[in-house]
Amino acid sequence: MATHNNHLNGDAISNRHVSKKPKLAPTAAVAVITEDDLHSEFSHHDPAVARINNGSFGCCPASVIAAQRRWQLLNLRQPDHFYFNELKKGILHSRTIIKDLVNAEHVDEISIVDNATTAAAVVLQQTAWAFHEGRFQKGVDAVVMLHYAYGSVKKSVEAYVSRAGGDVIQVPLPFPLTSPNEIITEFRCALERAKSGAHGIGCTSVDMQEIGADFYTSNLHKWFFCPPSIAFLYSRKNSSSCDLHHPVVSHEYGNGLAVESAWIGNRDYSAQLVVPDVLEFVNRFEGGIQGIKRRNHEKVVEMGQMLAAAWGTHLGSPPEMCASMAMVGLPACLGIRCDLDVARLRTHLRDEFGVEVPIYFRAPAAAISAGDVVTGYARISYQVYNKVEDYYKFRDAVDQLVNSGFTCAQLST
CATH class of the missing domain: 3.90.1150.10 (Aspartate Aminotransferase, domain 1)
Structure with missing residues (x-):
């Protein structure tokens, strides 16, 4: 198992690629979006439908779809050049932007995966191994989750933790709610905190230093205008984060989760490469x-x-x-x-x-x-x-x- 710091992101030259923190508000050089622009960006939406369910599948503007298509064609035109010269560099650029957006301390703490479901599997797989290997005690240690957790996360807990012999505690929460104190009363965080914020980035404030979680995941295709599907997994740098692995094992196994996630076989990685274009799009809006x-x-x-x-x-x-x-x-x-x-x-x-x-x-x-x-x-x-x-x-x-x-x-x- 690789534990050296340069293996955390699998790129010995990664520090040379780290960019400055991205501007989160438009500058004079950015064309502020107009109503006509906005209509054009989402003209592919079905005009006959009142689409008030962005929370399920998100949305992607036409300019980002066009950028994604350029990446796809670049790959199809000369796959070897794309793999050896463009892919790793492009994903690192996206990771660096995400790192700054969520105020992580280091780009090594950010991995890009398909969705929050995949991110949950990464963390729960490590938990299952801990039960199998005796680091967690069966019948003593438990996984605590909210009863309204996303369905796929509940299934992942069942698949990884319950089958490994771990206890699962579901915390029921009241609804409707009248104040945040009702939630606090019902639930206290365990010492190791893993949070799935599938709707987080682009929907609410996401600051890793304020949240203080050991792991945090959020989709970028729900509220951050990325095409489906892309999510980030934040894992605070510590001894346990070195033992995180993508559930799909490929050639990069052992080189750190970020690099493992950046290559899980020949597939379309374009959604992971358009984060800079998405940032350009959101910066066209006031604020x-x-x-x-x-x-x-x-x-x-x-x-x-x-x-x-x-x-x-x-x-x-x-x-x-x-x-x-x-x-x-x-x-x-x-x-x-x-x-x-x-x-x-x-x-x-x-x-x-x-x-x-x-x-x-x-x-x-x-x-x-x-x-x-x-x-x-x-x-x-x-x-x-x-x-x-x-x-x-x-x-x-x-x-x-x-x-x-x-x-x-x-x-x-």
Whole structure:
């Protein structure tokens, strides 16, 4: 197992490539984006759909798609030249930008992987080995996770930790929330902290020095305008980070996670190479990525409150706890009784009204009493391409269902 410092990123000349911290706000040399530019950048979106679900798949502007295509053609034109002269250098450039964006201490702490699911597998694989090798004790040590953890992360915990004999503790959290203290009361971090912030970068503040996590991952294709799929995994430099490995073993095994992740066989790496182009895109907005996050937060709260007022419901958490997404209660008269109901209702809204929005079932703590308990929540997102009309379309669709006497029971027939 390689433990030397120059193996942490697998590039003996990496220090010569580290760039200056990227500017996060536009300069005079950057053409500030206009409404026409914005429309052109996202003209490939289906105009018939109110797309208020950026949180699931993100978005990618046309200029970044064009940059990705240039990388793809560069590879296809002369693969050997691309591999030996462009790929490693380009990925290191992207890692350096990410390092500065999230305030990591060193580029060695940043690896680029496909998505947050892959990043979770990297960390949980190490945890499983620790149980197998006796560094963690079966029946004594445990993995603690929130009960609302992303489904694939839960499956990864089952696949790696449970099968290795480790105990898994799920911490239930209250919902709806009234304050952050409710979360703190329910959950205290373990000494080794691993955080999956799939929506983090581009959606909320991500600062490794403030967060203090040993591991942190976030997708860049959700809120940072990268094409799918790309995520970063931050691993604080310590003795245990040297034992992290990509679950797909290839020629670079043992040269450090960042290098292992940068080559897992012949495949399309273009999504990992366009981070500089994405940074150029976000810097065309007033305030750069910070300005985008601020405006998205303000608008999603405004739209969430508008919907809640129209339906006589409430937000799932206080406005200050929303980033670029908000949970909005749906009218109780829709008769949402289970997860199958919300799946069918979501499909109905997509197919019949052209509204794309995730819907979640939340059983109340007490028994459901007829017509007076909110059991369904819509998770709305706001991104730069969204317009107020998208949310009016959603509001009007739900109003039409309510006024027609619709209930989810009708979708089961």
